[in-house]
Amino acid sequence: MASDQGNNQSVERAISVLRAFLTGRPELRVSDVAKATGLGTSTASRLLATLETLEFVERDEVSGLYRLGTAPITLGGVALNQHPVHREARQIAQDLAAALGLGVNVAIRQDDSMFYLANFEGRLAPRSFVLTGQRKPLYATGIGKCLLLGLSAEERRALLPAMPPFTPSTITGHDRLDEELATVLGRGYATEIEELAFGRACVAAPIRDRSGAIVAAISISGPLSAIDLPAREAELARTVIETADSVSIGLGYVGPAHLLGSRT
Structure with missing residues (x-):
């Protein structure tokens, strides 16, 4: 011993x-x-x-x-290649980023954070660094809001006892978060506008496995000027929901993710 x-x-x-x-x-x-x-x-x-x-x-x-x-790069590559969500989402996300010229990200929940499995940047949303492997707060991101749909209100409060702000737009109270998630559940997608970082926004949708559980989420993101949510929200929301459904089907899910309820 x-x-x-x-x-x-x-x-x-x-x-x-x-x-x-x-x-x-x-x-x-x-x-x-x-x-x-x-x-x-x-x-x-x-x-x-x-x-x-x-x-x-x-x-x-x-x-x-x-x-x-x-x-570490070798190990990280092997881990990604073995992850079922990454295998199903990688090519779909890469093609979408190229088609839209925006960023497309796939992430899972790790405890109280979201963890990026994939990150592709289009010509309108370049980055000088890779997001894959990074963690971000659940409550201040579109992907995170989708991942939180898989938890009850009580579970969310236990998981996130404090929600410090990153910008003036960050949701910092659970009552407000509950309202936001009810909206996300009803329409099938989440948005985030300068809640984590100034000048950036995203639209995200949940990814489900064969059991119907939310196991990941995918987002379309970029600078405010490029993503232009006031004019393109409906278009981008439809695209991200359809993309999330495609990945979900690849994971064995057989129902429309945006029409099925989850615990609140």
Whole structure:
């Protein structure tokens, strides 16, 4: 048992070192990793050296700084390829982004956050970074609102005890969120206009599996000027619902997602 505990601790420490690179800084010193993980400098250095031999991190020979290596990319690619929602949605989302010139995103719920499985940007909605693998708040995103439809009001309150604002448009109260989700359920799609970030908006719809459960959601997103919701909401809503239904059918669902109820 003592040996197992020691091995488990070693794994936890190694994972904590890798997570230190999630802060957004592309390169870190050994001291940065030690500070972020709470490990001693010598322990952090030893773990980094081991992770370097396994290609999980790389060390710049000139600066001595560490960055993530290629092994996490390999693992991430395999994980995505094995995920049923990603397999069904990837090509559909990519084709839609190219056709509309806007962003198309697919995400699932992970605890109290949404987790991006796929992200494609059209010519009208370019980004300098990839959203895949990132987490965003459920209550401040169109996809998140769709994912919250799968929970009861009581479950939502337990999951999201606090909803801090990101912009003046962010929904921060559960009564208001309940009203918003009732609207989403009734019309089959969600919208989000500058609730998470200024200058951006989206339209989203839920994706269901063969049991009818909401397992993911897909959105069409972009800058306000490109998505132009005041003029195009009906068109984009119809498109995103049809796209979500196509993915749902690929997952074994046989009913129109936007006409079936869920718990509220």
